[in-house]
Amino acid sequence: MSRIEQVFADKNHKALIAYVTVGYPSLAATLEIVPVLASSGCDIVELGIPFSDPLADGPTIQRASYEALQQGVTPEICLEVARKLRHLVNIPLIFMGYYNPVLRYGPEPFCSKCAEVGIDGLIIPDLPPEEGAELEGLAQRQGIDLIYLLAPTSDDIRIKLVAERTRGFIYLVSITGTTGVRGALPEDLESFVAKVRARTRRPLCVGFGISTPAQARRVSSVADGIIVGSRIIELIEEDGTLANLRAFIGRLRKEIG
Amino acid sequence: MRDRELPDEQGYFGPWGGKFVPETLMSALAELERAYAEACADASFWQEFDSLCHHYIGRPTPLYFARRLSERIGGAQIILKREDLAHTGAHKINNALGQGLLARRMGKRRIVAETGAGQHGVATATVCALLEMECIVYMGVEDIHRQQMNVFRMKLLGAEVRPVSSGSRTLKDAINEAIRDWVTNVRTTHYLLGSVVGPHPYPMMVRDFQSIIGREAREQMLATYQRLPDYIVACVGGGSNAMGIFYPFLNDHGVKLIGVEAYHSASLTVGEPGVLHGTRSYLLQDKHGQVSSTHSIAPGLDYPGVGPEHSYLKDSGRAEYVAVTDDQALEGFQMLCETEGIIPALEPSHAIYYAALLAKGLPREKVIVMNLSGRGDKDLEIVAGAMGVR
Numbered sequence: 014m015s016r017i018e019q020v021f022a023d024k025n026h027k028a029l030i031a032y033v034t035v036g037y038p039s040l041a042a043t044l045e046i047v048p049v050l051a052s053s054g055c056d057i058v059e060l061g062i063p064f065s066d067p068l069a070d071g072p073t074i075q076r077a078s079y080e081a082l083q084q085g086v087t088p089e090i091c092l093e094v095a096r097k098l099r100h101l102v103n104i105p106l107i108f109m110g111y112y113n114p115v116l117r118y119g120p121e122p123f124c125s126k127c128a129e130v131g132i133d134g135l136i137i138p139d140l141p142p143e144e145g146a147e148l149e150g151l152a153q154r155q156g157i158d159l160i161y162l163l164a165p166t167s168d169d170i171r172i173k174l175v176a177e178r179t180r181g182f183i184y185l186v187s188i189t190g191t192t193g194v195r196g197a198l199p200e201d202l203e204s205f206v207a208k209v210r211a212r213t214r215r216p217l218c219v220g221f222g223i224s225t226p227a228q229a230r231r232v233s234s235v236a237d238g239i240i241v242g243s244r245i246i247e248l249i250e251e252d253g254t255l256a257n258l259r260a261f262i263g264r265l266r267k268e269i270g
Numbered sequence: 271m272r273d274r275e276l277p278d279e280q281g282y283f284g285p286w287g288g289k290f291v292p293e294t295l296m297s298a299l300a301e302l303e304r305a306y307a308e309a310c311a312d313a314s315f316w317q318e319f320d321s322l323c324h325h326y327i328g329r330p331t332p333l334y335f336a337r338r339l340s341e342r343i344g345g346a347q348i349i350l351k352r353e354d355l356a357h358t359g360a361h362k363i364n365n366a367l368g369q370g371l372l373a374r375r376m377g378k379r380r381i382v383a384e385t386g387a388g389q390h391g392v393a394t395a396t397v398c399a400l401l402e403m404e405c406i407v408y409m410g411v412e413d414i415h416r417q418q419m420n421v422f423r424m425k426l427l428g429a430e431v432r433p434v435s436s437g438s439r440t441l442k443d444a445i446n447e448a449i450r451d452w453v454t455n456v457r458t459t460h461y462l463l464g465s466v467v468g469p470h471p472y473p474m475m476v477r478d479f480q481s482i483i484g485r486e487a488r489e490q491m492l493a494t495y496q497r498l499p500d501y502i503v504a505c506v507g508g509g510s511n512a513m514g515i516f517y518p519f520l521n522d523h524g525v526k527l528i529g530v531e532a533y534h535s536a537s538l539t540v541g542e543p544g545v546l547h548g549t550r551s552y553l554l555q556d557k558h559g560q561v562s563s564t565h566s567i568a569p570g571l572d573y574p575g576v577g578p579e580h581s582y583l584k585d586s587g588r589a590e591y592v593a594v595t596d597d598q599a600l601e602g603f604q605m606l607c608e609t610e611g612i613i614p615a616l617e618p619s620h621a622i623y624y625a626a627l628l629a630k631g632l633p634r635e636k637v638i639v640m641n642l643s644g645r646g647d648k649d650l651e652i653v654a655g656a657m658g659v660r
Binding site for chain 1: 457542548561
């Protein structure tokens with residue numbers, strides 16, 4: 014059982030997954046934020062590798078990504094940050110990033126370096142299973158989970174494909190759209206989760222658009238975990254002391270049980 | 271057009287192509303693939319396309335022997351494929367019409383598109399007016415600034431032009447934003463991509479719609495000159511006009527194919543393999559895999575990627591790719607104005623310069639066909655600025 018899978022071993026415990034962009038607002042901040050997330054109740058942290066063309070992301074993560082790149086953050090630096098964080102926290106760490114920087118680094122050296130610094134999983138939003146065979150094999154060899162996504166538009170064939178190929182959990186994209194804070198989640202979210210649930214025993218974590226405790230509670234009543242990203246970036250921007258972030262994560266933890 | 275070997279079922283031209291998109295779009299791409307395959311098998315779809323190509327776009331466009339240009343150069347003969355005479359002033363309308371008809375078949379009445387030079391945006395807005403569809407065009411603010419006239423044209427045609435101020439604020443970023451819109455509104459919207467780039471089936475589909483250029487040119491050469499050309503020269507940004515004229519000549523091995531890139535956005539000439547906008551192709555990027563900001567005087571060539579089939583043709587050696595600077599393109603621009611009374615767009619001005627250079631070193635009996643992919647009205651302000659005229 015991988016470290017990520019262990020998070021889901023207790024069915025009554027809902028996973029709280031947080032996303033941060035590495036190097037935003039600074040590298041020092043990332044080294045401070047991730048331990049705060051872990052100590053306030055996050056089960057997994059996604060470390061975003063900034064990319065010049067983040068086409069699955071909304072304005073908040075685009076901005077964070079752009080600023081991080083301005084500061085010279087590279088995949089190599091992200092790996093070094095992960096290495097440092099591995100000594101500071103015990104929870105699983107996942108890299109979330111677009112495919113081109115991985116391709117440029119070299120999928121094989123990238124996966125072995127990930128394993129070396131203590132990365133547990135990868136989420137590559139522009140790499141569907143049809144294109145993922147190579148990276149999947151390399152990741153598996155290094156004991157890293159390549160996590161695939163499903164969307165409300167995914168049909169039965171795709172659900173089956175992703176369920177077979179994903180490792181760790183399935184990332185359910187709550188809405189058709191990009192990442193970012195939204196007033197409301199779609200009405201058919203529960204039926205989407207149920208549709209996938211009926212076809213797989215893999216843990217299901219829902220992300221995109223979750224920003225309030227009420228949304229978190231609603232989603233966690235059907236899913237095995239929730240993923241929060243843009244709202245965390247906003248809280249980091251609003252309050253550099255991280256007190257608000259700590260309170261927010263604590264609140265989510267309480268809401269989802 | 272309708273029988274083809276590449277791409278394969280997964281959308282690959284050798285190692286190039288594929289579908290590197292968010293999961294949300296995978297079903298939409300499958301739906302598009304199915305709809306296009308059905309349309310391909312439906313004679314009435316092509317009848318309507320051909321009929322509108324003729325009566326609406328004004329096809330076939332002339333194949334015009336540029337006598338004075340050829341004389342001035344004093345080498346090979348240069349013949350122009352006059353896509354600048356197509357309705358809306360560029361080849362972009364061929365693809366916009368094809369995809370517009372396809373979107374209508376699919377029951378999608380909301381169209382999003384990206385545009386760089388504005389030519390694809392104008393073509394899309396035109397087709398949407400014709401087919402009574404809602405049209406939203408994403409355009410980088412840098413391009414909005416330098417292609418004002420096309421912005422106004424799009425608005426006149428009923429399109430909404432949405433400025434994009436992220437990244438380099440040019441074509442690449444307009445595509446990012448169009449994809450984000452498509453991801454969000456995928457159930458009701460067709461993304462009318464304007465070049466042979468993007469995920470499968472776009473590179474294949476856009477090539478097929480644009481290959482009318484090459485089919486006509488081939489027939490016109492045989493009918494008028496009883497021979498095929500020795501060279502075909504076309505400019506390459508994403509590569510749709512080049513792919514359109516190259517494709518019907520791929521099996522004519524005596525015909526050399528040359529793609530001309532802009533010097534500071536020359537993906538094929540100096541790029542490295544990468545993935546951008548859903549496809550694996552040559553890409554301008556830094557050593558960390560971040561996509562480079564490009565610059566060209568021709569907004570339509572200002573793109574760090576290129577169609578995957580061009581990468582395939584480069585690797586196989588079937589086509590050759592070269593790069594031309596802004597100044598050289600301006601030289602080509604002026605040469606055509608002066609010798610032929612034709613004001614070309616800045617994009618094909620790159621090809622004009624290279625065709626002239628090539629012609630100079632060849633004997634008089636050689637023939638070069640140059641794809642004059644668009645007219646230059648839209649560029650007058652840029653050219654005036656570059657020439658110091660205000």
